Each structure stands twice: as structure tokens, then as C-alpha cells.
Amino acid sequence: MENIVDVSSAYEGIKCFITKTPLLSDDFIDKSLSCKVFFKCENFQKIHAFKVRGAINAVRKLPDKTLKLGIATHSSGNHGQAVALAARLFNTQSYVVMPENSPKTKIESVRWLGGKITFCAPTLEARESTLERIVSETGAHFIHPYNHPDVIEGQGTCAYEIFQHGIEPDYLLVPVGGGGLLSGTLLAALRYAPATKVIGCEPANADDALRSLRAGRLIPVDKPNTIADGLRTSLGELTFSIISKHVTDIFTVTESEILEAWRWITFHLKVIVEPSCAVPVAVLLKHKETFKHKCVAIILTGGNVDPDMLKLIL
Amino acid sequence: MENIVDVSSAYEGIKCFITKTPLLSDDFIDKSLSCKVFFKCENFQKIHAFKVRGAINAVRKLPDKTLKLGIATHSSGNHGQAVALAARLFNTQSYVVMPENSPKTKIESVRWLGGKITFCAPTLEARESTLERIVSETGAHFIHPYNHPDVIEGQGTCAYEIFQHGIEPDYLLVPVGGGGLLSGTLLAALRYAPATKVIGCEPANADDALRSLRAGRLIPVDKPNTIADGLRTSLGELTFSIISKHVTDIFTVTESEILEAWRWITFHLKVIVEPSCAVPVAVLLKHKETFKHKCVAIILTGGNVDPDMLKLIL
Numbered sequence: 001m002e003n004i005v006d007v008s009s010a011y012e013g014i015k016c017f018i019t020k021t022p023l024l025s026d027d028f029i030d031k032s033l034s035c036k037v038f039f040k041c042e043n044f045q046k047i048h049a050f051k052v053r054g055a056i057n058a059v060r061k062l063p064d065k066t067l068k069l070g071i072a073t074h075s076s077g078n079h080g081q082a083v084a085l086a087a088r089l090f091n092t093q094s095y096v097v098m099p100e101n102s103p104k105t106k107i108e109s110v111r112w113l114g115g116k117i118t119f120c121a122p123t124l125e126a127r128e129s130t131l132e133r134i135v136s137e138t139g140a141h142f143i144h145p146y147n148h149p150d151v152i153e154g155q156g157t158c159a160y161e162i163f164q165h166g167i168e169p170d171y172l173l174v175p176v177g178g179g180g181l182l183s184g185t186l187l188a189a190l191r192y193a194p195a196t197k198v199i200g201c202e203p204a205n206a207d208d209a210l211r212s213l214r215a216g217r218l219i220p221v222d223k224p225n226t227i228a229d230g231l232r233t234s235l236g237e238l239t240f241s242i243i244s245k246h247v248t249d250i251f252t253v254t255e256s257e258i259l260e261a262w263r264w265i266t267f268h269l270k271v272i273v274e275p276s277c278a279v280p281v282a283v284l285l286k287h288k289e290t291f292k293h294k295c296v297a298i299i300l301t302g303g304n305v306d307p308d309m310l311k312l313i314l
Numbered sequence: 315m316e317n318i319v320d321v322s323s324a325y326e327g328i329k330c331f332i333t334k335t336p337l338l339s340d341d342f343i344d345k346s347l348s349c350k351v352f353f354k355c356e357n358f359q360k361i362h363a364f365k366v367r368g369a370i371n372a373v374r375k376l377p378d379k380t381l382k383l384g385i386a387t388h389s390s391g392n393h394g395q396a397v398a399l400a401a402r403l404f405n406t407q408s409y410v411v412m413p414e415n416s417p418k419t420k421i422e423s424v425r426w427l428g429g430k431i432t433f434c435a436p437t438l439e440a441r442e443s444t445l446e447r448i449v450s451e452t453g454a455h456f457i458h459p460y461n462h463p464d465v466i467e468g469q470g471t472c473a474y475e476i477f478q479h480g481i482e483p484d485y486l487l488v489p490v491g492g493g494g495l496l497s498g499t500l501l502a503a504l505r506y507a508p509a510t511k512v513i514g515c516e517p518a519n520a521d522d523a524l525r526s527l528r529a530g531r532l533i534p535v536d537k538p539n540t541i542a543d544g545l546r547t548s549l550g551e552l553t554f555s556i557i558s559k560h561v562t563d564i565f566t567v568t569e570s571e572i573l574e575a576w577r578w579i580t581f582h583l584k585v586i587v588e589p590s591c592a593v594p595v596a597v598l599l600k601h602k603e604t605f606k607h608k609c610v611a612i613i614l615t616g617g618n619v620d621p622d623m624l625k626l627i628l
Contacts, residue, residue, distance in 0.1 A: 314624055
């Protein structure tokens with residue numbers, strides 16, 4: 001993988017389609033934690049999530065004859081929007097299988113971006129069988145949300161942009177769900193910021209990455225009960241192999257730590273972010289001594305949250 | 315005024331003390347309004363408000379013998395924090411007179427920045443008499459929140475930064491309270507973006523700028539009842555003279571339009587902003603036909619809002 005993934009050329013390929021998101025910091029945050037923290041704000045990215053990076057990178061590499069039949073995926077969240085946007089940018093049709101209990105804002109967004117939605121029951125089996133049917137009916141090309149080299153390569157461009165700012169942090173804190181972002185980040189750091197320690201941040205209630213790494217084999221999480229909806233998925237074979245080889249550590253946080261960190265980051269940094277973003281922030285707040293007097297970067301992965309959810313932190 | 319204000323040299327003087335705030339835009343916003351909108355995000359500025367620009371610019375120009383006696387102001391809000399930060403940057407003491415009903419977050423912030431707070435009754439008379447006493451006791455130099463050439467010059471650097479991005483919008487929408495930001499913006503546009511039409515945006519319930527301009531004389535607003543707490547102040551002599559000479563127009567919006575726009579900008583742009591920022595956004599939403607197919611820039615002035623207030627839009 002290290003040899004086939006080229007984050008720098010992925011960045012050249014996608015940069016005119018994405019937003020160069022700001023890297024924010026805050027005096028109060030730095031002073032109260034005695035460290036320097038940069039927040040890479042992917043909540044300001046296209047479709048308000050980093051997922052466009054991987055989707056666009058995967059779609060741009062498809063040959064024309066594949067592309068013209070359309071692209072397909074299943075997603076309850078940001079990857080569906082990312083695929084719909086990538087399809088629109090490259091003038092093809094997207095087919096998105098969505099569980100019928102997906103957040104309303106995400107359903108509306110996929111539709112607004114021109115995606116054809118097929119609803120299914122909210123189980124992995126229903127998602128996969130429905131997708132299989134759509135693919136066989138249309139000939140559309142399936143783009144996996146994370147277990148895919150081009151997707152991983154694309155997600156790596158986010159950390160690459162941080163390093164391009166001239167910043168090589170001591171620590172880079174990244175949330176882990178399926179592991180696409182963490183894998184891409186690890187491969188980007190390996191090449192462009194080798195001294196940076198990359199930490200995967202996971203809800204304790206969806207700690208499949210930690211368990212899998214300890215066991216040395218994939219242990220998917222069963223019915224994870226976490227507010228961090230973007231991190232309920234489990235690692236895939238490919239992301240597991242990259243993460244287990246390169247990650248410095250995996251830190252977990254409880255649901256109450258996530259909620260507290262979500263409120264803290266919202267009102268100190270003045271951003272609307274998804275609860276998944278609060279997971280690395282909770283790690284920062286929980287391990288103050290580890291990060292003291294260090295330079296830390298955190299990827300805030302997205303901002304798609306229903307207003308009702310936000311009531312939890314007011 | 316046009317001759318003594320030099321926004322470009324103010325920018326050179328303050329730029330290493332402030333944050334170069336991002337200029338955000340959003341595909342959905344642009345497509346749904348059929349125009350291109352840039353948001354200058356001063357909610358990510360130092361102390362999370364544009365007010366630092368004017369305060370730092372005024373303080374940096376003081377002679378050492380004045381500076382060493384300290385600086386003073388009265389403020390229920392962001393100007394108090396701005397003065398406290400400016401004082402700390404230039405190694406002097408700040409004295410801030412605050413009405414006893416000021417928002418808790420702003421009181422804490424002034425204190426955290428090293429400001430000495432004196433509380434007073436929440437009336438203009440009490441603020442002014444308390445300030446007068448502090449100034450006579452300490453010899454501190456009073457910095458007015460808006461009716462001051464150096465403050466106006468500093469506030470003009472915000473629009474100047476927009477123009478420095480290479481953007482010369484058709485319209486620039488700016489909220490009006492005391493008029494410092496609008497005056498500075500007008501003087502910056504006059505010199506660096508002469509084709510840009512600058513519109514002052516005001517709550518209908520605090521429409522002293524509109525009334526004063528129509529009458530040709532200052533008509534301060536009496537007990538304004540608006541959620542936009544940053545815009546409850548009335549124009550001063552100096553800001554009135556600049557605004558009446560150069561502004562393209564003043565547009566007003568109702569309280570329900572402000573609330574609706576506040577919710578809209580929070581969830582579409584993914585930012586925490588003060589309700590005052592919703593006033594120009596409400597103008598954008600109300601006058602869609604005026605801005606159709608145009609390039610519009612809006613200054614989002616700050617992000618200091620109590621969590622409780624935010625409940626109003628969830």
C-alpha cells in the first residue's frame with residue numbers, strides 16, 4: 001500500500017474540486033491546555049465533510065466507460081453525499097442506498113446533489129443486498145466508503161494540507177470509524193511528516209480498532225451505542241492492515257467525555273461540528289499531560305448535524 | 315476624515331497581532347440564492363470579534379507616557395475584551411466599566427485577559443460617570459468603542475483584507491450599531507474597491523442609522539428592543555458624518571427575520587455567530603432579487619454568544 005498510495009498526486013488531482021479548509025486556533029484553548037493546537041476544519045469542506053476527498057479521488061481515476069454507467073454506494077451519512085457530488089462533478093449518475101432512518105439533512109443533501117436514492121432497512125445485510133441489486137441493474141461502479149486504496153489516498157490529502165501549511169505537529173489526532181481517514185493520514189505522515197505521532201481516537205462504545213489491534217485480527221463492533229454517528233462502522237481488511245502497521249496508539253473516550261468535549265469545542269472555537277469531531281477533542285482534554293507543551297493538530301471531520309441533536313449540548 | 319484615515323498602514327501596524335480570518339463560502343447558499351456570497355468570519359478573530367482591530371490600532375498609536383497609565387473603556391461586550399487584549403499586548407493595564415447585567419462569558423473573558431472590571435448600573439449615565447471616575451483616579455486613556463478615528467481606521471482593515479483576497483464584491487453588507495465598522499468599511503472601499511456598494515444593515519427595532527440619515531441629523535434610538543445585542547448602540551457624530559456621506563443604503567430587518575437568518579447561517583455555513591451577524595444575512599435573504607447574479611460579501615462580526623441564547627434557534 002505504501003508504494004501505491006501517492007497522496008501528493010491525489011492532492012494535485014482533486015485540489016481544484018475541493019475547498020482548502022482553514023486551520024484554526026484559539027488563544028484561550030492554547031493557554032488553558034499549555035499547548036499549541038491547530039484544528040483542520042473539514043466542516044467547511046464541500047458537503048461539509050472530508051469524505052469528498054476520497055470520493056473525488058476515486059471517481060477521477062475511473063476510465064470513461066466505467067464512469068458513464070454511474071457510481072453507486074451505500075451510506076447513511078457523508079460518504080453518500082460525497083459520491084453524489086463526485087458524480088455530478090464528473091457528469092455521471094450516482095446511486096445511493098440509504099437506510100430509511102438516515103438523518104433528514106443528509107437525505108435531502110444527496111437528493112439535492114442529484115443522487116438517486118434507494119431506501120432500505122437499517123441493517124448492513126439490507127444495505128449490501130440492495131446495493132448489489134442496484135449495481136447489477138445499472139452497471140454502476142461501487143465505491144466503498146473506506147476500504148479502497150483511492151479513497152484512502154484521497155483522505156490522506158487532509159493531513160497533507162496541514163503539512164503544506166508548514167506545520168509538522170508533534171501529535172495528530174484523528175477519529176477512527178472505518179479507518180479511511182486514519183489510514184490516509186498515516187500514509188501522508190509517513191512520507192511528509194515522519195516525526196509526527198498519529199493517534200487514532202475512538203468512542204469506548206465503538207472500540208473495534210483498539211480491540212482489533214490488540215488481538216492482531218479484525219474484531220468488528222456489534223451494535224455500537226455511541227452519539228458519534230460517523231464512527232459506528234468497523235475497520236476493513238485494508239484499513240486494519242495500514243493502521244496496525246503505522247499507528248502510534250489508539251485512545252478511547254466515554255460518551256460523557258464526548259458530549260463535554262463537543263460543547264467545549266463548539267463554544268471555544270465557534271464551529272458547528274458533528275459529534276464525531278468531539279472524539280479527538282475529548283482525547284486532547286483527557287490526556288492533557290501527554291500533550292503539554294506540544295504542538296497538536298486535530299482533524300474536525302464534518303459539520304452535518306441536525307439542529308435537534310445540538311440541543312444535547314446547550 | 316478621508317485624508318487622515320489610512321487603512322492600509324493600519325493593517326500593516328496590526329496584522330501581526332490579529333488573525334487573518336477565513337473567507338468562507340458554500341455551494342448550497344450560492345445555488346439557492348443565485349449569487350456568489352463570501353463570508354468574512356470575524357467570529358474566528360482574536361477574542362472572537364472584529365473589535366480587536368480598532369482597539370489595537372488605537373492603542374499602538376499612543377505615546378509611551380500615555381500608554382503606561384493604562385487604557386479604559388466602558389462596554390457590555392466585545393469592545394471591553396478588545397481593549398483588555400490590546401492592553402495586554404502592549405504591556406499596560408486595562409480598566410473596563412461593565413454594566414452588571416453583561417453576559418457572563420464576556421465578563422469572564424475580560425477578567426481572563428487581565429482587565430480590571432468595575433461594575434455599574436446598566437444605563438449609559440452610570441457607564442459614563444463610572445468611567446469618568448476611573449479615568450480621573452488612574453489617569454488611564456479612554457478609548458471610545460466607535461466614535462474615534464483610530465478605531466474606525468482599524469475596523470476598516472476587515473474589508474481591506476477581503477479586497478486583499480482579490481475580491482471586489484458588487485455589494486458589501488455590514489451591520490450597523492455605533493457605526494465604527496461601517497465607517498471603516500466605507501473608507502476602505504472608497505479607496506480600494508470603489509465599485510463596491512456598501513449597505514448598512516440594521517434591526518428595524520434599533521433603526522437610528524436609517525432615521526438619522528433620513529433626517530440629516532443624529533436621532534439616537536431609545537431603549538432598542540432587539541436580540542442583536544451588538545447593534546443596540548446609536549451612531550456618534552463622527553460615524554454619522556462618514557456614513558451619511560458615503561453609504562449606498564441602509565436596509566432594516568425585523569426580529570423574526572433576524573432569528574430565521576441566524577438559524578439559516580448557523581446550519582448552512584456551520585458557524586457559531588452572534589445574533590448581530592444574522593442582521594446582514596437577513597438582508598441578503600430578504601432582498602434576493604437585488605443580489606441575484608451578483609457577488610456579495612458579508613462581514614460576520616463575532617461569535618460571542620451564550621449557549622442559552624443559542625437555544626432560540628434550535
